[in-house]
Amino acid sequence: MEFETKCLHSGFDPYEFKDNPALPPIYQNTSFLFDSPEHAANLFALKDEGQIYTRIGNTTVSVLEERVARLEEGSGAVAVSSGQAAITLAILGLAGQGDEVIASSYLYGGTYTLFRYTLPRFGIKVKFVDINDLSALKDAINDKTRAIYGEVIGNPSLIPMDIEAIAKVAHSYGIALVVDNTFATPFLVQPIKWGADVIVHSMTKYLSGHGTSIGGIIVESGNFDWKGSGRYPSLIQPDPAYHNLNFWETFGNTAYTNRVRLSLLRDIGPALSPMNAYLILLGIETLHLRMERHSENAKIVAEFLESRDDVSKVFYPGLKSSPYFELAKKYFYRGLFSGMVCFSLKQGRPAGEAFIKNLPLFYHLANVGDARSLVIHPASTTHQQLTLEQLEAAGIDEGFIRLSIGIESIEDIVTAIEKALVSI
Ligand SMILES: Cc1ncc(COP(=O)(O)O)c(C=O)c1O
Missing domain, CATH: 3.90.1150.10 (Aspartate Aminotransferase, domain 1)
Incomplete structure (x- = not known):
């Protein structure tokens, strides 16, 4: 499908729903019934696919996740309650205590304070550089670097990132490039084509488009070699927080998406409301x-x-x-x-x-x-x-x-x- 068609159709098949609804129904419920104890056990063990509880997954929210993943041409997506939640979980999916992130100095004020004050309180150090200055970027990289972060066009300086050049530097060190595509949207810029590994959005803005809903989303490109990099043990080793699941072996090119959902969204909890997902989906139809x-x-x-x-x-x-x-x-x-x-x-x-x-x-x-x-x-x-x-x-x-x-x-x-x- 071309971009315009995806805005209206991707991620949703009316015939998969009772009575063939023309728009994604709003699943305004917290939980989903199990067919049997075995079905419940299989869902929790990820042996069966299906919804359990709206904090980690919801049918309306899934349509939105699939639609944005297709628009960005990524392998998967996790929708969350705000753009700030998306940025926070995106980073926590890559970095932990003692790790470092390199961020562009041209950032939205809320992202800047998250990086400058809040993440360091949890032991994640953030270094700010002029992101298009590749030698400054290289100088800031060390063994602890877990992400390079920038906005496709900075808020509010509107300075564009040289995504391709920055991705090349990031990948030469086995580091994931995370970009905020809120201002450009995937209609105007497709960061994954240029090498971005993770995309975040404040869906509050152009995706929703009508000032109705706060929401955020994290999209994985599906192209990053989490194993080859050597910097992301939580994705390639058994995770004790999820009965020793190995995300990379189990999910391959959606390893990161699944860890963000099953571990971080589950434990920290910034879920997107189904009503907001519905309103954002309506917005995307005319993006x-x-x-x-x-x-x-x-x-x-x-x-x-x-x-x-x-x-x-x-x-x-x-x-x-x-x-x-x-x-x-x-x-x-x-x-x-x-x-x-x-x-x-x-x-x-x-x-x-x-x-x-x-x-x-x-x-x-x-x-x-x-x-x-x-x-x-x-x-x-x-x-x-x-x-x-x-x-x-x-x-x-x-x-x-x-x-x-x-x-x-x-x-x-x-x-x-x-x-x-x-x-x-
Ligand atoms: C570029 C950018 N990213 C992220 C955010 C945060 O999004 P939200 O307000 O949905 O948490 C904003 C908010 O203005 C923004 O402009």
């Missing part, structure tokens, strides 16, 4: 159409902002003047660069605040990827906890505004932005 319109509108907004004297800098990887245009073109293979546009106002923080106060149409809130246009001032909100130096390392300043361009009429969007700029 391709929305991403086209988001991208077309965003490009026009970026060009408009570039023409303004009161704007010092525009961040949009699809602008020909962007220093990242060539890099972005390589990965955004449709020539569409998503709906996020950021810019800096010459007059700094007061101008940033005035812009938001005077901007009609846009919703001022802490989300992106909604069908509606959204705006935020990161320095006073999502990135509030960062020092000026940390802000600079994340590629932003105090007059920086993040726009998530919606699918409204482009005339209305540009008129609203112009009005706010004029009123400053």
Whole structure:
């Protein structure tokens, strides 16, 4: 199936369900009945396939997992309760106490604080580097490195990752590359084709697309040699936490997915609600159409902002003047660069605040990827906890505004932005 068709059909066969429902039913139940004691024992021993308990698996959630796995062209996926849960479990599936992770310095603020403060409290050290600087990346790698992590385009700097080059370095050391594809979505960038091993999403954003549901997902490429690497004993040795199951021998190219589900999701518990899975599945049906319109509108907004004297800098990887245009073109293979546009106002923080106060149409809130246009001032909100130096390392300043361009009429969007700029 082509991408557009997969958005509507993959992972769901109506004829497998009673009465052939046209949409995946919402299995809003915590548990699934066993046919017999033997059936129960076989499900727990993984000898039979089937659902047991919604914390580790649910029929509606499974449709979503299968659909996103197909869209990313991975071998399997685990859906969880938020993007943050996806990132946390993705890392815990690779690293434990005493291990290290190397992360891009261009990250979403929540991911940054997870890496900078929370993971180290559990003994996982995270080193931050300019991820496209391959010699800095190599210098940061040592025997303890268990993952290299970055965002396909950083939030909010919108700097693209050179996925292919970074994957080559990671693989030459037997390290898995984990990427956050939230901002690009698999419609615009297919990280697995370029060598990414694990993909995470905040499905809260473009996948859901309508601001209805918090959700996250972890996708495995199925290409990483967990055994050959030598860095991931928990995947290739008997796991005492799951009656000595050897994930690699049992599941092969979905070893990581199954460990994340059967061990981490089971024990830590950030399950996605079936209702949210249903709403996200509805969102995905129009992902391709929305991403086209988001991208077309965003490009026009970026060009408009570039023409303004009161704007010092525009961040949009699809602008020909962007220093990242060539890099972005390589990965955004449709020539569409998503709906996020950021810019800096010459007059700094007061101008940033005035812009938001005077901007009609846009919703001022802490989300992106909604069908509606959204705006935020990161320095006073999502990135509030960062020092000026940390802000600079994340590629932003105090007059920086993040726009998530919606699918409204482009005339209305540009008129609203112009009005706010004029009123400053
Ligand atoms: C790029 C990126 N990754 C992950 C997250 C976290 O996702 P969630 O809010 O669903 O936990 C966000 C949230 O804004 C994000 O922008």
